[in-house]
Amino acid sequence: MTKIIQIKDLKVHYPIRSGFFNRVTDHVLAVDGVDFTIEQGKTYGLVGESGSGKSTTGKAIIGLEKITSGQIIYQGKDVTKASSRKAIKYNKDVQMIFQDSMSSLNPKKRVLDIIAEPIRNFERLSDQEEKQKVKGLLDIVGMPEDALYKYPHEFSGGQRQRLGVARAVATNPKLIIADEPVSALDLSVQAQVLNFMKNIQQEYGLSYLFISHDLGVVKHMCDNIAVMYKGRFVEIGTRNDIYNDPRHIYTKRLLSAIPKIDVANREGHKAHRRIVEQEYREHYHKFYDETGRVYDLRTITETHQVALKKGDAE
């Protein structure tokens, strides 16, 4: 498998300013030392609760957040600095799908201009060619041709999210960062968008970094999953590792909190959840150091890494 992107010890810290001279007094450690690799054609999931730093990680990779320290290596080249990105078309190859489709599409632009914008940035096409290309893209996401001259407000939430997908694939990217692409959508519409994303992936061999708090969706979409807490990874592994053999207490707690459709065993789930919650409270200190920071990752199996204290790696 070819590595498409490698993230090394990524840190994003926000300064907290206070006091009379508004000096920097402390930092918020939004992302605090994150390592991972995405392979071509695979989907990498990033889960965690709100405020855990998932979105910041995604934004830092695409260049919407300033990186404090660490490295991003794209196809063997260091692209941590924005100036090094242009030469290898990083900005063309890495695209993003945003969570809120209403605020990520310009309300004053027609669909044609919205989807053509990334194409105009990187390619020189005539008006005719451009229109052909946009039509093709709309076709991929299953939208009718007459959508070309409409405005974003004329579409439903699911359709707008599909426009977002079309815009993201317009430049034939290799990696798409999808930041909660379906969390604002209804169940049946969510199914539609997820199906499109999977189809496009199979057709073009795309990689996804799929950011979500919905563990069901992540399980459906992702090959590898990282669980994030307070800006650090608590556990990385394949889908099977995370869902069937969670080792970190935080992962266990997160998994036990998912409501399950299994009415007959309802009381059993509840009891299980309470036990895990109790365990979490009692053994909390074993899994985090004195400052509440997550430990460094230790390897359990070839694919599975867990943040445990030294010597605790069973």
Place this chain on the structure above:
Amino acid sequence: MEKGNEPLLEVSHLQTGFRIKDDYYNAVDDVSFSLEKNEILAIVGESGCGKSTLATTIMGLHDENKTKVAGEILYNGLNLTTFNETLYNKVRGNDIGMIFQDPLSALNPLMRIDEQIKESLSYHTNMNAQQKQERAIQLLTQVGIPNPERVARQYPHELSGGMRQRVIIAIAIACKPPILIADEPTTALDVTIQAQILDLLKDLQAETGSGIILITHDLGVVAEMADRVAVMYAGQFVEVATDAELFENPKHPYTRSLLQSIPQENSDSTALHVIEGVVPSLSKLPRQGCRFAPRIPWIPIDEHEENPSLHEIAPEHYVRCTCYQHFHFRDGKEEA
């Protein structure tokens, strides 16, 4: 859990119509149900199907000039639809409490937490200032807020989402209403907080024996919480059944399609089930015939009823329209 058999609330043939250009369109159409003591009735459906309109109609929150409410909401033998604003104010908070979806916009950003809790106490009870303060602290403790004395003096923006939702619940139960309406109480929250809030609602119910109407779009939450479930589509109940029956033996095409599109259940198959078409907008609702028919076009039109009504196909299991008898998925595949 033991059920009291006396219905707390009886809704029959309720209609809520919104005025659009001198015509009324029914967002809630012919909804009937009863709520018993100690019961959780879940109402599920996608956005735009009328769940929240149903809740706000029961709470009497609609502007008379722009909406038309028909049918009956019977509470204690009184028909709430005939109440005027003054009478309704006595009901809201005291007899029916409501938990809103978005805890930040439901709280007043300029009022301290204890003031907001005491507001409904001053309206509905004769407590003096000290009693009200004690009750406010007691409520905050009851909903599991650590250090309630301090939180009472804080403002909403100082609290986390889960804490705010707890405060909303404290306000809703302040006057011990026998009926609680929870409109998507956990949609904005993380799963671990969601689990805590749902447990809290169950514990409160065990203490007070209130009846809860739980509105949600999350079938997982329904499976964990509800005693009975009503599936809503385009303003109507299309299927009503007990929790166990609905998930084991779903009948209506809409219910079956919804269950098929949950990712968690189909994690190994490549594609999720997609319901064709979209939820019809209010002004385009078919006024006759089965409202789900346009989304299952491969089922012949004569399999649908002309005026679909709810049929009791098993004890306490109601399904609208006869099309369920002939329904199959387009590709002929059976449910997993």
